[in-house]
Amino acid sequence: QEFGVLPWRHAAISGWILDPDRKKMSKSKGNAVTPLDLLRDYGADAVRYWSASARLGVDTAFDPAQLRIGRRLAIKILNATRFVLGIAADPAVPTAAGITEPIDLALLRRLADVTASCTAAFEDYEHAIALEQAERCFWFFCDDYLELVKARAYGEHGPGPAGSAVATLRLGLSVLLRLLAPFLPFATEESWSWWQDGSIHRAAWPEAGELRDLAGPGDDAVLAAASAAIAAIRKAKSQAQMAMKTPVPRLIVTGGQDALDALAAAEQDVRSAGRVAAIELRRADGAAPVHEVVT
Numbered sequence: 001q002e003f004g005v006l007p008w009r010h011a012a013i014s015g016w017i018l019d020p021d022r023k024k025m026s027k028s029k030g031n032a033v034t035p036l037d038l039l040r041d042y043g044a045d046a047v048r049y050w051s052a053s054a055r056l057g058v059d060t061a062f063d064p065a066q067l068r069i070g071r072r073l074a075i076k077i078l079n080a081t082r083f084v085l086g087i088a089a090d091p092a093v094p095t096a097a098g099i100t101e102p103i104d105l106a107l108l109r110r111l112a113d114v115t116a117s118c119t120a121a122f123e124d125y126e127h128a129i130a131l132e133q134a135e136r137c138f139w140f141f142c143d144d145y146l147e148l149v150k151a152r153a154y155g156e157h158g159p160g161p162a163g164s165a166v167a168t169l170r171l172g173l174s175v176l177l178r179l180l181a182p183f184l185p186f187a188t189e190e191s192w193s194w195w196q197d198g199s200i201h202r203a204a205w206p207e208a209g210e211l212r213d214l215a216g217p218g219d220d221a222v223l224a225a226a227s228a229a230i231a232a233i234r235k236a237k238s239q240a241q242m243a244m245k246t247p248v249p250r251l252i253v254t255g256g257q258d259a260l261d262a263l264a265a266a267e268q269d270v271r272s273a274g275r276v277a278a279i280e281l282r283r284a285d286g287a288a289p290v291h292e293v294v295t
Contacts, residue, residue, distance in 0.1 A: 012125055015059040022061060033062055045184040046070035052183045055128040073135065074187040077180065080142050081191035084169045087153050094163035096171055096214050101152075101161055102265035103226055104168035105218030107145055110137065111175050112211035113220070118179050119208065127182070134179035141172055144227045151272035161268075171214075175206045225259060225289070226266035232291030233274035240295050247275040248295050254282040255289030263289075 016024045025032045038047050049070030054060035099105060114137040121130035146169065151157075153165035174196075181188040181200045192200035233251060237244055251274065253263055260281045263270070267279050284290075 010125075012056050015054065015057055018059055018061040020061065024059075025062065038067060042067040042071045043074060043186075045074040045186050048185070049073060049131075049183055052131050053128055056125060070184070073138075073180075074184050076142060077138075077177070077184060077187045077191055080138075080146070081173060081177070081194060084146070084173050085195055087150075087166060087169065094167040096167055098160075098163045099167050099171070099214065101149075101164040101168075101269075102218070102222050103145075103148060103269055104164050105215050106220055106223040106266075107141075107168055107172055107218075108211050108215035109218035109220050110140075110223055111172060111206075112208045112215055115175060115179065115206045115211060116208035119205070130179075131183050134176065134183075138176045138180060140227070141176060144230065145172070145223070148226055148230060148266070148269045148273045152269060156272060157268060175211070178203055178206050219262065219265075221258070221262040222265045225262035226270050228289060229253065229263055229266075229270045229279075229291060230273055233270075233276065233293055236293035236295060242295065245275060247277065248293055249277045250280060250294040251276045251278075252280045252282060252292040252294065253289055254284045254292075255287055256285055257283055259289045 019025050023029070035047060046067045047070070050063070050066045053066060099108065114133050117133045118130040121127070121133065149165040149169070152161050153169060155162045177188045177192055177200060181192075181203075185201065189200050192203070196203070229251065233248065234244065237246060237248070242248075251270070253260065260283060263279070264281060270276065271279060
């Protein structure tokens, strides 16, 4: 028998789990929560999501609200996958080589940055940060990007732009499922099985460099400008108590030239997503973009 050989190469120390009164949970105190009821009420993915949200060495309070967030995320993964795959049921799905639209290339650039951040976080044993980064990007993908390109993906602007949107949606979904797989293993595995061979947990981890190569000239500013514009349109319609599908005659954006150029690159998608008849760009050097929706 050899002595002096460590049994592990790496070790991590978690914090305590606290009850709502910020006291350490323990069986002896009678304030511990057994997992069986939580697994039945929220599902295994939600419980794992809650535990993965806790940073190493930091005490964490037990919070059922966090379990509900995890369950909602798991359900959204399944629904988003079903929706993306339903856009292009044709087996001849466009490939990444057909991604040419500015907003699609911008999404690939963002995915590259998020993949790099998640990879670095895991290498530093900061799994909670990796989860935070991946989750934020996933919700942006669902709430903003998908809504921006949906009309184009369905062919509203012709086959070429549609193919670019579909290929980006598929690639984006593939990347995000793999980034979320360590945290929500069952929902991601189920979603993966609908369109990929093998287990997601044996699939290759996304490569930031490969995504940057595909993004080419993709500029995240295009994505940010489009997202800000569609948020302003939604807010104006909500304040006017209008349905989101109600057409509006004009969106006026005033800002610096760089911001206007970024929005111009995504103008077609913004007009389709916001049901806007026309977008007017007004230059104002040094000013942050201001959005005026004419209803």
